[in-house]
Amino acid sequence: MHGRVSGEHRDESSAGRLALPALAVGLYAAALVIFADLGRNGPMIRLDAWAASIWPYEGPYSYYIADMIDRIGQRQVCVPLLIIVAWVVCRRIGSMRALVISTVLTITLNFAVGVLKLASGRESPRTGGPEMFVGDNVLFPSGHAANVIFHYGLVAALLLRYTYVREWQRKVLHIGVVFLFVLMTFVSVYRHTHWLSDLIAGGLIGTSLLCVSLAADREWVPLVNWLRRLAGPTWVVAEWVIERLRPVVVGKTKPAMAKLPQPVTRELAHSARASSSRGGRGLVPTTRHPAAPGSTSVGGVVSRRKGGREDAGPDGREPEAVVRPRSSSWS
Incomplete structure (x- = not known):
């Protein structure tokens, strides 16, 4: 196994079907x-x-x-x-x-x-x-x-x-x-x-x-x-x-950011702080992928600029993290 928990291709099959090695x-x-x-x-x-x-x-x-x-x-x-x-x-x-x-x-x-x-x-x-x-x-x-x-x-x-x-x-x-x-x-x-x-x-x-x-x-x-x-x-x-x-x-489901390896989390936090210090709006991590235009990807996690219309909640605020619902108890 060479992937990471934060890898964007973690659950994708390389062959598209099950095959005994x-x-x-x-x-x-x-x-x-x-x-x-x-x-x-x-x-x-x-x-x-x-x-x-x-x-x-x-x-x-x-x-x-x-x-x-x-x-x-x-x-x-x-x-x-x-x-x-x-x-x-x-x-x-x-x-x-x-x-x-x-x-x-x-x-x-x-x-x-x-x-x-x-x-x-x-x-x-x-x-x-x-x-x-x-x-x-x-x-x-x-x-x-x-x-x-x-x-x-x-x-x-x-x-x-x-x-x-x-x-x-x-x-x-x-x-x-x-x-x-x-x-x-x-x-x-x-x-x-x-x-x-x-x-x-x-x-x-x-x-x-x-x-x-x-x-x-x-x-x-x-x-x-x-x-x-x-x-x-x-x-x-x-x-x-x-x-x-x-x-x-499994227990209670945690936000996606809680599952990331610490170096990835620190890198995202550092990027957000650096953007804020330059007068930018910061980065908000989401689990959306592949990356859409205007977004960045760190460690397989796609991030968008604050203020983006697509990621804003019903009250106009951006959520801290977007976690996809599970389609199966086996996921």
Whole structure:
């Protein structure tokens, strides 16, 4: 996500229709290829055996620090973090999209990982060999690796798109997600709780669902319209649920200026003060776009000169901000 909450093209679809990203399909297909290779005792089996032999297993109580680090991939840690960030974003932009996407894709991730886990029947490096379909454990793919990529990746994406983030902070978020995945992979192999192929496949599935979530956010409007057509009359149930959750999650709608990143707000205020000091009439922010003749645009927000006939209220005064009414509770 490279947009901002104040971007004028935030809700516009680049393709005009909903399309599942080819990258997401390719990544999940790659995880299935690894699953097939393990099932036929292919090269991945030998890679797993080699990786497990790097550090001899020392017993279940010899990895205190590694056990603590391993918790970053647990759902009890990463899911609440994602929900909190999504809730803050929902209140910031006045939309349910972040929480809906986070919840639905988290459930989808657990399903996508769980189906392969139940089909693998693989022993851990602590109890057996790397062969598939010979044990009772459910190791392939790694849920911890998938959680790290998906949940922390989506947290970073929401912060990048819907908050003001400096360039160095952007780099920290990108590098941080990759670092957590590498750390999770190292710790799991070191503790002998997963084979290397489990972690690689888990990372592929987590990245696949992360791509789907980014596409769902970017194509939110056509996605909702497509789901409405697909659901037909049953869509009223989803609307009923969202209508009751919306006041709790989003709260009261704030003026458009309250949703802008602070630098954009400060820039508008500075422009207004500068114009007033020169004897001008100042700038009044509105949410109208594209910009009409005689208007200016700062950070995707269109502003008009005071005294304009079009923006004046019934009493002859200009409103502080014009907020468009919502056409749907899903907006």
